[in-house]
Amino acid sequence: MARIKPTVKAYKNTDFLNSSDGRTLRILSEFLEPHSRFKKHNIVDTIVMFGSARFKSKKDAIKEYNTIKKLDPAAVPNFAKKLRHAQIMVEMSKYYEDTVELARLLTEWSLNLPTEENRFIICSGGGPGIMEAANKGAKLAGGLSIGLNISIPFEQYINTYVTQELQFEFHYFFMRKFWFTYLAKSLIVFPGGFGTMDEMMEVLTLVQTGKIKKQMKIIVYDEKYWKKIINFDALIEYGTISPEDMKLFSFCNTPQEAFKEITQYFERFYLHKREVKKSISL
Secondary structure, three states: OOOOOOOOOHHHOHHHHOOHHHHHHHHHHHHHHHHHHHHHOOEOOEEEEEOOOOOOOHHHHHHHHHHHHOOOHHHOOOHHHHHHHHHHHHHHHHHHHHHHHHHHHHHHHHHOOOOOOEOOEEEEOOOOOHHHHHHHHHHHOOOOEEEEEEOOOOOOOOOOOOOHHHEEEEOOHHHHHHHHHHOEEEEEEOOOOHHHHHHHHHHHHHHHOOOOOOOOEEEEEOHHHHHHHOOHHHHHHOOOOOHHHHHHOEEEOOHHHHHHHHHHHHHHHHHOOOOOOOOOOO
16 A cells, blocks of 8 residues: 655645745745844844945955956957956955955944943945955954845855854845844945945935934945935935935045944944843844
């Protein structure tokens, strides 16, 4: 007599879990699993650092530029364009190095706070570029750092500087954004493209509309870059934002300037008043 194949329990049925009917469970998993890990590692709050995934360290950018420069221009299609792009990447590597330095300064500062909790932990998107630089700076200081990676066709690997226990892989952008925002006490926006602007504008909108009620310090790094990319004055002129909305964030142009603004802000709102010490609660 043939044996009857046992029925698979619903929570072990991968066909169901990966189907459209199981989407709610997948979304819930991307909420509860990170929450469980943050609680386990006593992560109270974070400093989130955004920016381009395409920027390289100064060393790597110069290496790439020199490699292209040595090529025979006649044998390389669009040589001048490629050389110019490599030159621009050398110039933009400044932001990678600035990110490393700021993350290092902030991590060293947080490690010296008189608490056993993990406060103001550096958090990035977990990938290359500015994300890598943020995690690298935290690691150089001897601290923890978080990487909230997203599965996409490009730039989807976790950089090697993220603390292993705090590496996350998300499918849903909105759940990743939730975890960027939920624990953050500060957001630092370095130069970047569509993804960086999307994340920056969403947080600014949430603060502007009062959906984020906690005190959050938003730093927009390099006033010259961002005022060239976004015409803030025109937004005010055409009445699409109010002049007061410019107070939702601060421009900073050096790691030291940003470090001073952020730490003074934390000391004012989170350290120089009596806090109820507790783990993350839902």
